[in-house]
Amino acid sequence: MTLLALAGGFWGCGGRGSADDEQRWVELRETMVRTQIAARGVRDPNVLAAMRTVPRHLFVPEDVRPQAYADHPLPIGDGQTISQPYIVGLMSELLAVKPGDSVLEIGTGSGYQAAVLAAMGCQVYTIEIREALARSAADRLAALGYTSVQVRAGDGYAGWPEAAPFAGIIVTAAPERIPQPLVDQLAPGGRLVIPVGSFYQQLKVLTKEAGGLSQRDVIPVRFVPMTGEIEKQP
Ligand code: SAH
Numbered sequence: 001m002t003l004l005a006l007a008g009g010f011w012g013c014g015g016r017g018s019a020d021d022e023q024r025w026v027e028l029r030e031t032m033v034r035t036q037i038a039a040r041g042v043r044d045p046n047v048l049a050a051m052r053t054v055p056r057h058l059f060v061p062e063d064v065r066p067q068a069y070a071d072h073p074l075p076i077g078d079g080q081t082i083s084q085p086y087i088v089g090l091m092s093e094l095l096a097v098k099p100g101d102s103v104l105e106i107g108t109g110s111g112y113q114a115a116v117l118a119a120m121g122c123q124v125y126t127i128e129i130r131e132a133l134a135r136s137a138a139d140r141l142a143a144l145g146y147t148s149v150q151v152r153a154g155d156g157y158a159g160w161p162e163a164a165p166f167a168g169i170i171v172t173a174a175p176e177r178i179p180q181p182l183v184d185q186l187a188p189g190g191r192l193v194i195p196v197g198s199f200y201q202q203l204k205v206l207t208k209e210a211g212g213l214s215q216r217d218v219i220p221v222r223f224v225p226m227t228g229e230i231e232k233q234p
Contacts, residue, residue, distance in 0.1 A: 106156030
């Protein structure tokens, strides 16, 4: 009797248990991509493949981990949030980048969006204004082996001039106006994907074309506000 109980305990907590857990996360990810992202029209195979691999549950605090693959944003501490999976997929597709491209992200947060872009084969530069979040995202990305991501703590308003120009720039906090330095750091043909507004925000895509800048509105969104220098601009 005792032996059986011991054996039961061993099987429950041993390597088999964690392999089963891993399989469960893989299935949750697959379902997320199919029902929340592909079903809503995201087609870029590189985006869908990347989102099937990045372990979103390791980018959220342990107490919300069971909801990591659910169809909504989640708190990541410091009053900030990790975006809803669909928004990550949509914004990644709107960037229209390919493997090898350099991408700048403003608003690292948990590092999840940066990891998705890295899994798409991009060189990722990401800036986070909250020092503690920047540090934990950098540690997490390194621990998970995302070596093509560089994290900087600071205000993303001025972009990352030493690494410019970028094929794509993605902003995951909402300013009321578009920061000009980010437009300046786009490569020819490059795209800026950015939520703009205060309470009501529009997700916009700006494309740097030979004749100037084209702009279109995609969908209404809700992001945390972009803070720092942009708030002081008239
Ligand atoms: N992309 C993130 C979620 C972003 S939440 C993820 O995948 O988890 C928005 C983040 O933008 C917050 O962490 C906030 O601190 C940061 N932020 C706000 N204003 C900023 C600025 N001026 N420069 C850099 N980061 C900023």
